[in-house]
Amino acid sequence: MTLERFFSWLAKSSNYQGARVMWSDSHLAIRTAIEDYLVYQMGCKLRSKENFQYVIMTKKSPQTINHFLAAIKSFYKTVLQLKLYEFQNPLVDADYSITIGKVKPSSMRENKPRLPKIAGTEIPYESSYRKQSDSYFKLVANEWKPNIIADQDLPYILYRAGSDIGWSLRDEVIIRMLFETGARINEILELTIGDYRQRINLYEIATLNKGSEKRRIKFLRFSQDTLKLLIRYVNSERKKYAHEKHTFTKLSDSEVIFLTRRGDPYNYRAFYSHWSKIIIQAKIKMNIHKTRHWFVTNMIRNIYDTASDSGEIEMKKHELINYMKWKDPETIKVYEHYFNEAAFREIHENMAKKMQEYEQEYLKGSQSYIEGNRFTNSILLTEEILPVEEIEWINEFYKGME
Template sequence: MQAYKILRTDGIYPFHVVDQDGLPHLELTLYACIAPKYHSSRTARAYVKEVVAFASWTASHPVVIRQNWQLLGAPEQVRALLAFFFTSEMKCVVALGKDRLGFETRRIEPTWETGRRLERLLAALRSFYGALRLCGRYHYENPMDADGARQRIEEERRRLVTAHIQTHGRGPMPPESGVDLVREVRFSAAYFRLRGDKWLPEVLDDPSLMNAVVTAGDQWGWSMREMGLVRVLFDTGCRLHEACHLTMADWFHSRFMKELVSINKGSHGRRTKRLFITDRTVKVLQRYVDEQRVLFDPYQRNLAAFAKLPTELLRDIPLFLTKRGTPLDPDHFRRDYWTPALSSSGLQLRCHQVRHWFVTMALNDVHKRSRSEEELQNSRGAIRELMAWKTDMLPTYDQAIRRHNLPELAHHIHVRMEQEHSTALARKKRQSARKGNALKTVSQQMLEEMLGL
């Protein structure tokens, strides 16, 4: 049982983090309430959950209690607490490290026993201590930063700027300008550094996956709403929360046809991504709006009624509704529709894996259709634009696909080796036979011919 839990309340403080006696933890409650000021709502919720879970572990672990390590203690205490957590709970290897600027760090190397990724926890704790310092509730330096790291980074940056001025007679231009063709040097003040935990997408290249999921949903009892939402995921490769946040204005962009606009990761509500769906998905969505959604709409509006409304009003009308007339929540869909439907058919698939499936299928398609290197690069660029990535993720997918194809590559190598081995044995036998025939006497050869050997 967790030592702390999060409660949603009304008033100035929308969240309370309370212990098992129902008493609030001041610093955790404060962070839960102010985190949305520094991060998006989804990121804030994820960070708060990470920090509260870590605080619960800290408050209940016997070794932590015996050592008197405090969540809000001095940086040395917090770092010792985290190092113990990584080694004992996460089964990681924690080793001494040194940054290129000279300050001391700790290198964290996950092992095969590490049950989950650690980037979010480290980012959440950095945000937690940084927010408390701004509010005056933590009176030390941020323990997630190495001692003296910020000062050394600033000194190094000043040194680089001074060297540039001495060489060119002016300060450096922004990297976006393209004037100074110098790679931007990235510095990190982090005390804990993850190693050997590079993220790779999951490769799913089964063309029948969409049909399997839709069949599982149909057998379980999905309505047109779930069918439409799932088809949007498979047609576009968008994230689940992006699909759930679609509004009627996003679809009216194409007059309720084959194109939608949506939010993107980090777009803060701005519609920066274009989604393209198939004719069949269009028909499913149109039927959903006219036959099912209309029953839960506050004004019983269908597509014809929405087409007459101004775009400003359509921006506040969600495409996917619950029976209460509220927007469909991603967690609600995942928990109450996606997981039970797929589990009943024996499918183990997360919603986000559909995105990896879409990119893998798109890459396979462009590599098959492209007739030249130029056409291939243009098609890959189109995929980047279609996915609206802020950074180029295609090299990461290429690496994942190569790893995924290693068993097939090994199989072809083994087949080739077996063929070469068989050919070599046959050649050796023929050579031995010819050599044996050459050593036979004339009388032996005549005798074999007479006996038909």
């Protein structure tokens, strides 16, 4: 009955690129149809990750969702075995590796409660140790609400810690871009010289967006100081290790900006080892993704500081949503006409200016800025930082960021 209802809906109501979806269509078409079915027929919410989707049950969702996902996965497994289907299984994450997590790491904490993986607080080898699923659609029972990072001094704590351990110019640029742009780490690590040349504005760079199939459909905006550091890195440290010994203006568009000492593209695992040393030096526990949360919280603070009335607040929040490329397509349609890149630049420049002012204060060494333990427990948002009515809004906004 579960499959019968789905295939009946597929024949009558599905839509992929203007046509009904058949069971034998490509795995991309089937996935799109299943996403629509889960959202509109079964009342679920979806949260996109790099190579899969979290399926979150709501009060409207039936308790049979797990049976539906298992049944449709088994169906395509069967037709593949019978050689009746020519594409990959739409219900399987093709990038999932069964070799991950065979060895228990020595640092695995025993008998400790753990947050769900969607929280993004576990380091890669810890997450990979625990039982994983190769499913493209992963069902989670409860929706996780992220912490809102609001400590204004957080970037400068990490900048000081990085400087204290002698971080590379490459890692300094990356971490500054994380805080200034609100980007995901992979969006920064995969940047190319051509991405910078694609934008007209000096302080912007084009980048991919999750789910955009490597197309540069969004941009990142950073400060003048970070641009200077980026060019200095490319012309000195990067040039030292690169296979092509060219400066910033002479490199080809396809050249990846961030490289290892072997001249290979810098990846997440390599960056994470340096990140870990920095947060240990800073004496805080912090996942890389929380730089993105910090960015949004501080952008909203600046919106409230600069807006003249409630209408302007709403408009600027909509501009922020579009800059972050919130995944909910219906939300994007509602907010699309508000988006104006010039207006966003004004907001961002104000935030970047304040960041520079706070950094200068921090580097003066005031005792109020360097007391180590105050940062550990002070980074959660309270009603004292933003109006209480905005906490629910920002929590909902973060769901679209994951």
